[in-house]
Amino acid sequence: MKRIYITLGVLLLGMIAMAYLYFSNLNTETNANDLSLNAVASNSGIVFSFENDKSFYEILSGQELFQHILGKSKAKSFKSLKENLLSQHEVNTSIDGQKVYVGLLGGEGDQVDYLISAQFKLGNDPQKTVNSLNSQKVKVNKIGEIYQLTFTDSTSCYVGIKDVLVVISNTPKVVQHILKEQNLTDLSFANYIKSNSRFNKNTLANLYINFNKAPNLLKSILNSNLNGELSIFNKQNSFAALSYNFSKENLLFNGNTDVNDLTSYYKLFTTVPEQKIVIDNILPHKTANYTIYTINDYKSWFEALTTWFEKQKNSENVLKNITSINQKYRLDLNQIFPKYFKNQFVTFQLSSGEKFGAIALVNGEKVNQLLLDLSADYAPDIKIFKEANIAYSFFGEPFKKFERPFYTIIDNYMVLANNASSIQVFLSRYRNNELLIQDEDYASFRDQLSSSATISFYINNKNSTDIFGRNLKPPYYKQYQSKTGFKEFDAFCYQLSGDNGKFLSNLLLHTKTEKPLETDSLQTNP
Template sequence: MKKILVILIILVTGVSFMAYLYFSKLNTENNEKDLALQSATNNAALIFAFQNDKSFYQIIEGQSLIQQVLGNQKSNLLKALKLYFIQDAALNNSIANQEIYLSILPDEEKELNFLITVQLQPDKKVQNIYTILKSKYLIDDQGNDVFKIKLNDSLSIFFGTKNQVITASTSKKLVIDAAVRLAENPFTEYIKQNNTYNKNVLGQIYINFNKTPLLLQNIIAGKLNGEISIFDKQNSYASLNYNFSKEKILFNGTTELKSTDNYLKLFEKVPNQTIYITNILPSNTANYNLYAFDNYENWRKKLITWQTNFDDEKKVSKTIDEVKSDYRVDLNSIFNTYTKNQFICFQLSTAEKLGAISLSNGEKVKQLLLDVSADYNEEIKIFKQSDVLYAFFGTPLKKFARPYYTIIDNNLVFANNASTVQAFLNSYKNNKLLINEASYLDAMNLVSTTSNLSFFINTNNSKDIFKENVLSPYYKHLRADSGLKSFDTFYYQMSADGNKFITNLLLNKYLQSEIPDTLRNR
């Protein structure tokens, strides 16, 4: 019996040891395969991934819109890298059919720059690459496996060669930083789990919203507040597939919210809604953030839980109790009963900010709010109590502490100034609406009619806002004919699908059909 027991122990120990060796080797091999990805994701907010094959380059060369977005300088850099490395058979042989990562990062000059990362094929050696490069170009050894290569009189590239990974950039800092590979990086793991590359997908874009402030602070003058505050401290990721088109730039895929305290989590697992509140927006709307749910009373229960986690529930209850005590108005019975299923925050080209809430019975709400409101004029009122809207809708409406408002066609529309509400009424009554603009209709025809969250920018209506808030080099690119000027719409649309959001990212250019000369004077 003792002999049998000893044999069993030896067998179990042996099997456990062999399994340990096998899985350790497997993990090591997997980690080695991920070295390029680890370098690419270090501090990156935005990564474009594609496979290094001829078909990709043939298709992308016909996509002039991408070149407009990147600008002449960055486009010319990528063309040069393709010319000197991809089209060089000896060099390209070592990275053929490998995935290439194009990361966008701020460099030592605090300008957005490219870091290109690719892993050599398993049977290729870095030394062979170095030998080929040295035979063709002037190479300056910078130390720590970093080299400066002079490609021509006007272009030099820094190359990093660590393990089986090649990194390249015009920034020495980005190449050095890429050599630091984090053993645990949530963004790396997210990309590995969401890499759905196939022959029908030209490329994928991955967004790390944790790092978007690093990008935006090099573009935006000042802090990330107002409409772009949604990108600050946002523990979220997106994986989007690129759809080739000569008329638009469209990505679709999913967005995942990782933080349980994220306000947008309130819209997870909520049925998608047909959007209609945008029909009231003035024609000079510069941007909007839209929120939609199926049942307000159920959604508000989630909001109360969220407010409790932030110790805001007591403040909210105090606001509601004070209104009930001072004005004998039960706000719960009003908003729980008559709020429909969507609300929106929007900004006009004049930089004025407004919001709107859809109602099931606007006339009834108008009567019920009389005692908690003061008259500005016959159409415009002002809340007597502060933070009413924040209490019932949360963070997006916090900036409207004690707003002026009007109720028209089952919509509660509000702003911090009476003149802003009046400007809205003038546009609405005169039918000067965004839905009458051909460029807006063209863009909306390219995305879903149902969603839960949408973030929209009209670039033409936003030009003065950009001028005040975007740093000069990027503003020039936004307004340049060769840059982004001809693009009229940016749209980020999210539709709940369990714990993820199905996502469309659109950058659209409305191509107005020309009228034939034979019809011009008829």
Template sequence: MKKIYFILATLVILISGMSYMYFSTLNKAGVQADLSLELVSKNAGFIFSFQNDKSVRNILSGQALLNNLVGEEKVVALQGLQAALQHKEMAPLFEGQDVYLGIYPSEQKRLDFMVAVQLSPEANEKLLNESLKRSGLALKPYATYQQVQLSANQTYYVLIQQRVVLIASASSVIDKLIASPKDNSEADFISFIQKSDRLGKNSLANLYINFKQLGSLMRSITPYFNRAELALLNKQHAYARLTYNFSKEKVFFSGETKVLNSDSYFSLFANLKPEKIELDKVLPANTASYTLFAFGDYKTFHTGLQKWFATKKEDKNVQGKIKAINEKYRLNLDEVFLRYTSSQAITVQLQNKQKLAAIKLNSGEKVEQLLLDLSEDYDGEIRELTEPDLLYYYFGEPFKSFKKPYYLIINNYIIFAAYPSSLLDFRNSYQNNNLLVLDKTYGQVYKQLPLSANILFYLNNRKAQNIIINTIYPEYYNQFRSENGLKAFDSFVYQLSGDQGTFQSNVLFSLPPATTATLRVEADSLLVR
């Protein structure tokens, strides 16, 4: 009996020892993976991650559309780096490890990148240097780190920290990293990624977006990031985790977007139920882009809007302005908007750069009557609001640029524009059935997405091409104009659906269908999709 107890005790000790060693190894690997992520996340607006596994690499290398997103110049650079890391002398050093690719802004109006990957358990820094030499490459001292020359046109900068190898396309990326070694400002972003990684370990690849860094990134691309629609994306404390979905016909990511700052306009929609998109069916065929907001019950949204004004310390000013207008015109503006606003609002930019806004109403006739004293006639149907900022007071940030707009009510829709000519063009398009929803390319886009959402960004690359070119720096012209670049895509959509404080998200870059003929149907037979 004592012998049996002795054997059992020995087994318990052996199992405990093996378990300790196993989980210690796992924990050590986890710490290294966390360090890779921590280092690459500093100053990065976008992070793309995947496992350095041959099967994964083979799948991703066959995704030609990803190359269109990255651009020809960056593709060449990444292919050169990939070839070096997959050399027979180098490949075993990184096999099976998580790879993080960060995208960073540059003062030279370009985007730089840095790869972070840890050495495999059997490898070390000495073995890395020996493998580089055997593969025909060599690390050379540069500042306080090193550089490696892959070709006459490809120089990379290398920093090795605690078995994590960082390879950057520009020395400035590593310089900024070294300059703030104890910077912990991205701790929340890292925690968000780690939590998401645990939930999506089986995904082919993941894209992470740090909206806090998006401003710096976009200012490397355009000088107009603080203007109009783009300003909504600036200074957002928000993160996105998006899983790449394999397809040779589109680039599609799905996942989660989380808004953390309470003064963000987007936070008003995070707890709302997704609504079937309907307001797009009145948009003209020459729509280049739009942002749609579906709030469902407007009274609920209005309550949240008042809290949003309070976070911005504008609530008393807004209430005072509304009170003054009510007294001046003997109106009750709350009665007009809370009673007769339906479920959706939208801002639109047309191919000719004109801008519109629209709101879905419960009763166009009632609103038309109630706004008579608050407006001046232009042509019998088109009128101009006489008081400024009404749209901002009742619909918030996206409508702030519509100060004293002209408006037109058609059926149960009210359309706004800065100039009456824009509304004359809109009316002509609507009456002649020249509408966006009848364009086959537009219909194809929404066959690939859910029909319900709370916030939806849509851009037609073909119709917005001139607007984009006039917005970005010349250094990016080729990327947007090239058939091997973004010109290959017909449309871009970022779809956000409220989900108990966060957003279920879809990002789509769609290709044009085989034929782009426009369908013509009778106006009274319009279907949302």
């Protein structure tokens, strides 16, 4: 019996030792495999990843829409890299089946730089691969510790190699910076990508977004600050992991968005289940963009909003304002908006730049009556609040811009704007049925996505021309208007649905609907 115990003990110790060695080696291998991921994730706001195999390039060759997003110059560079570099046998063999990461980051001036990172397979000699590049297709010039590759079509790139890591960029500074990086202090985005990549193994490609780095990327594109509608990209501590769904007609990604900032307004919606969106039925035909929010249980959501005000150090002012209004007008605002709010609200902007907010109500006539003393008549069907920050107190950040707005209530919707003329424009278009839902392209767009969401960001390409003209730097506005640029797209949408603390997400770039040619029904064949 004693021998049995000793034997079992030895076997147990052996198993523990083997397990330790296995997981130690596994951890070492994992750390090595993270080199390319860490390199791109620590520097890029947008990361696109795929496995370097033949099937990926064959499938992607049928997707021309990526070229419209990249622009003529970047598209030419990537095409040249594929044809002149990645197609070379020595290079392709060295990274065949390896994960390739493509990152976009803000560069100097108006430049958006790209960064490609990958790792050589074990057993491959990186220096031998570099030496094999000199050919009729590629001219190699060593500059310090990096290489400049010039192709026959006059495009060029810069390559850096560190152990098994290879990085490629359009600018030498990006490559030099990667090679000099030693201990990365912030691996949160890289760890997020790594944890989410486990669930995306069977997808063709994945898109990862670090909203923390969005300001640095957008400053190269925009000639304005990240305020107004663009404020959603400013100081948003959020990550997104999305899987690419191949389609020749659209660019569609599905996945998750995680809001890491507990003080973010969007955090209030991460546990709110999706609702069927109907408030877009009132939006004018010339709507350039909108953000729709849905709430299934206002009472519990308002408790979260109150906590959010506290985190913003604004709860005392909000409470004092509501109390003062209630005492002054002898009413109870808490018996108006919380009681008669339905389940969604929206902020939107017209092609002219006019900005609006709208709130869906259960009983618009009753709300009109309850707000009589608190409002002043301006024109038929148009009133103005006598006091400030009423909508903000009950719905938060989106209505902060409407401090003491003009408003109208029509068909159980309260519509707000900072100018009476804007309300008049809205009423005219609404009554004449000049609505966005009447647009064929918008109807086609709606068919591509779920009709339900918690938050939905939307941009109408055609109606945003003047707005983008004011906000985009000339090179990017030119790309936006070009037939080989964003003109091919009709709309952009980023849809979020609350799911236990995170968002299930859909990102769609929708192309214009091809209208069939009308034939003359009276025409006869000869």
